[in-house]
Amino acid sequence: MGLSLDALERVVAGNKIYARKATEQDPQFFKTLATGQSPEILWIGCADSRVPETTVCNCQPGDIFVHRNIANCLHADDLSASSVVEYATTHLKVKRIVVCGHTKCGGANAALGDADLGPTLNTWLLPLRELRRKHKGELESLADDDAKAVRLAELNVQQSLDVLRKHPTVSKAINERGLTLHGMIFDIAAGELRVLDQAKKGNGLWTAPQ
Amino acid sequence: MASQDVAKYLKESHDRIFENNREWAAEQKAKDPEFFTKLSAGQEPDYLWIGCSDSRIPAEQITGLGAGEVFIHRNIANLVCNTDLNVMSVVNYAVRHLKVKHIIVCGHYGCGGVKAALTPQDMGLLNPWLRNIRDVYRLHENELDAIADESKRYDRLVELNVVEQCRNIIKTAAVQQSYATNGFPIVHGWVFGFQDGLLKDLKVDHEKMLRDIQKIYNLTQG
Numbered sequence: 101m102g103l104s105l106d107a108l109e110r111v112v113a114g115n116k117i118y119a120r121k122a123t124e125q126d127p128q129f130f131k132t133l134a135t136g137q138s139p140e141i142l143w144i145g146c147a148d149s150r151v152p153e154t155t156v157c158n159c160q161p162g163d164i165f166v167h168r169n170i171a172n173c174l175h176a177d178d179l180s181a182s183s184v185v186e187y188a189t190t191h192l193k194v195k196r197i198v199v200c201g202h203t204k205c206g207g208a209n210a211a212l213g214d215a216d217l218g219p220t221l222n223t224w225l226l227p228l229r230e231l232r233r234k235h236k237g238e239l240e241s242l243a244d245d246d247a248k249a250v251r252l253a254e255l256n257v258q259q260s261l262d263v264l265r266k267h268p269t270v271s272k273a274i275n276e277r278g279l280t281l282h283g284m285i286f287d288i289a290a291g292e293l294r295v296l297d298q299a300k301k302g303n304g305l306w307t308a309p310q
Numbered sequence: 311m312a313s314q315d316v317a318k319y320l321k322e323s324h325d326r327i328f329e330n331n332r333e334w335a336a337e338q339k340a341k342d343p344e345f346f347t348k349l350s351a352g353q354e355p356d357y358l359w360i361g362c363s364d365s366r367i368p369a370e371q372i373t374g375l376g377a378g379e380v381f382i383h384r385n386i387a388n389l390v391c392n393t394d395l396n397v398m399s400v401v402n403y404a405v406r407h408l409k410v411k412h413i414i415v416c417g418h419y420g421c422g423g424v425k426a427a428l429t430p431q432d433m434g435l436l437n438p439w440l441r442n443i444r445d446v447y448r449l450h451e452n453e454l455d456a457i458a459d460e461s462k463r464y465d466r467l468v469e470l471n472v473v474e475q476c477r478n479i480i481k482t483a484a485v486q487q488s489y490a491t492n493g494f495p496i497v498h499g500w501v502f503g504f505q506d507g508l509l510k511d512l513k514v515d516h517e518k519m520l521r522d523i524q525k526i527y528n529l530t531q532g
């Protein structure tokens with residue numbers, strides 16, 4: 101088949117450049133990395149290619165433990181995300197969990213529409229459509245589709261934080277060692293992270309009420 | 311640290327994220343004033359990356375890819391489980407809607423998830439997830455048991471786990487149907503090594519793997 105390998109070669113070449121540069125800057129870089137990880141942050145974000153957490157936070161490898169899925173959804177019965185949360189909280193003892201939604205989210209947009217997305221995505225996005233139903237009045241009062249999608253993304257982040265708070269290990273870590281939960285929205289058009297609730301903001305930080 | 315100090319420290323290091331983010335955004339705008347406007351118009355990534363949640367392997371940085379270029383799913387030990395709606399939604403969306411050309415499963419040596427799975431211990435909530443890695447071990451028991459050196463055996467399990475997850479992706483209806491119609495996506499298995507920061511290609515033969523699994527798992531008929 102006539103599929104060009106250029107795209108793949110680019111990644112391979114990109115990795116070689118990355119490895120060379122990182123070693124040039126700090127000959128011990130990979131040796132240090134190999135000894136283990138102790139990230140302070142667990143990031144739960146969207147799989148969307150435009151929101152690379154470590155890049156947009158100008159962080160380094162080793163800083164952020166990551167779970168990314170369609171529309172940064174957290175469902176209490178999702179074993180994949182629960183395992184990530186459990187591992188990060190119990191074993192890595194992260195200090196903060198960030199749930200980050202974003203503007204122009206394809207998942208939020210899809211949940212606002214009534215198209216049949218096939219059995220897999222219909223099921224995955226069911227909780228988002230449920231949120232849409234619950235907040236129908238508010239969403240319909242918004243002027244355009246982008247604003248509706250942002251609002252649904254915000255509601256979804258809040259719901260994910262609720263799920264997190266009910267996670268037994270998380271609630272224990274909140275009480276015992278001061279783990280904090282944070283909701284954010286990444287504004288793609290501005291390239292900036294925004295705290296979810298400006299009204300409750302302190303020091304550029306929004307902490308979910310316990 | 312006293313609890314007040316801890317709170318202050320947390321606040322400061324959290325603020326750092328926002329400061330860093332503003333720096334990054336300003337840098338991108340300086341390089342290309344239209345960067346975020348273009349980004350905002352939509353995404354057309356060529357790649358789907360399925361990697362480990364491990365903080366040391368940010369996919370975009372280690373491949374030199376920028377924002378907008380790679381759709382990302384990361385979980386504990388880069389697993390692709392048949393009954394996991396989370397990963398299946400990602401594969402489905404990436405293949406059917408974004409029409410990615412390549413799917414990369416990337417594991418890494420020194421994976422804590424793989425190590426935990428080899429530990430004879432009750433890991434509570436993590437048991438069912440890690441069980442998938444133990445199953446990979448059982449599938450390749452003879453080969454793995456023959457490796458005397460423990461760290462080499464563990465490295466090999468990391469590789470075999472990646473290959474097994476590639477096979478799991480190829481088993482999906484989305485990948486089989488898209489490949490039959492379009493000739494893509496092609497599935498690749500890689501492992502990231504901390505020794506040199508390089509990606510090792512496990513040379514998964516997509517065509518052959520597809521043919522082999524289709525004897526039993528053929529889902530091309532709509």
Ligand SMILES: [Zn+2]
Nearest residue numbers: 146148205206
């Ligand atoms: Zn999204």
Ligand SMILES: [Zn+2]
Nearest residue numbers: 362364421422
């Ligand atoms: Zn890992």
